[in-house]
Amino acid sequence: MREYATEYADYWFNVPSGFEKSGGVWLVRAGKNIAKPNYEVGPKQIECFGLHFIINGSALLEYNGNPVSLQKGDIFCLYPHISCKYRTASGKPPLEMVWLTMSGPQTEAMLEMAGITRQRPYRHNGISRPVGKALEQTESFIGGKPVGKLKLNAFIHHLFALLEADVPEEAESGNFAEGDWLDWAVRYLRLHYTEPLRIEQLAQLVGVHRTHFSHVFAKTIGVSPQKFLLRLRMDRANELLRDTELSIGEIALSVGYPDLYAFSRAYKTHTGHSPTDYRYRAGNNRY
Known part of the structure; x- marks a missing residue:
């Protein structure tokens, strides 16, 4: 790591390719550091999402005037265009972090799935053992080794999948x-x-x-949920009967029925006539 005024750190900078920017999230830069006792960042704003993983030590985060103490294993995120400030909370052990700066239209939604929001931009005990192992992969590209775009894409999605795994699904x-x-x-x-x-x-x-x-x-x-479901199926069935040459059996399977007979019974009960009658009345006489 290179020595700076308040830290020892390595940085990695990316110029996202067209392939990366066609996806929902991409890496802009990344880094790792060991903080000196006087380490302090901000107050400042950034243009992307800065996800920070506390590997060791402790930090004090201030966002929107709200202070929160964070420890080893915690995660916090800097959101675009929101002023924030963070610093080391104790010199022993020194604060160590890995951070990933990201952009893309799905980034905020992925953070929410990982349990981090604008209202609560941190997560305690978010670095599980699998997440820690995944973060070890950053050593290669932060250290300057060439890394493929597919590998970067796979890494960021895999990391978020691991973070989401510890958060109950909605x-x-x-x-x-x-x-x-x-x-x-x-x-x-x-x-x-x-x-x-x-x-x-x-x-x-x-x-x-x-x-x-x-x-x-x-x-x-x-309407009841059963009737709502039936209406969705019948509306789609009418479209297929009117606008396509699919057989009645194919249409039955296409709208969720196990066979022609179950579909025909449900269709006649719902509409008062058979699928074949509707197709004829709709002017689709090919079958």
Whole structure:
């Protein structure tokens, strides 16, 4: 490491390629340091996201006027255009950090999945053993060894996957606010209606009882979740019947039914006529 006024540090600077910038997140620069007793940064703003991993020692972070003490194993992030300040909190052992400066349209969302937000830009005990092992990979490119763009891309996504692994997923946590879980459930149904779905399973995913789930869903959306799912399937089936040459059997499988007969029964119950009748009335007489 090179010696500077307040630290010993190595830096790595990247010029993101077109390939990197076509993705959701990319590395701009990185570094590692061992702080001297007088180490202090800021107050300042940066233009990207600066994710800092405390490998040893302790630090005091100040963001928006709020101080927080951080220790070995903690993580904090500097957000773009928000003033912050941090310094070593104790000289023994000296503060050691690895930092990754990132940009890209998915960076903030990935930080949230890792348990770090603008309101709480730090995470205690975030450096698990797998995360620590992953950070060892930074030694190569911070040290100046050539590294491929695919490898950099894989590294940053792998690191975030490890960070997310210790944070309960939103859908599995059961901590949705009422409006939040309902919105999530509607988006889930719209995305996966062509798959074999059970409303009971969906209620479990958002952490509420099926009865409560169905009651709130029907009261807010206007139909039961079962009817909402059926309507999504039937609307898509009508499009395929009207606009394509797919057979009725292919359409059945394409909208989430196990076979032609189950689809035909559901379709006739819902519309009052058969899929073939609708296709004929719609002017698609090719079948």
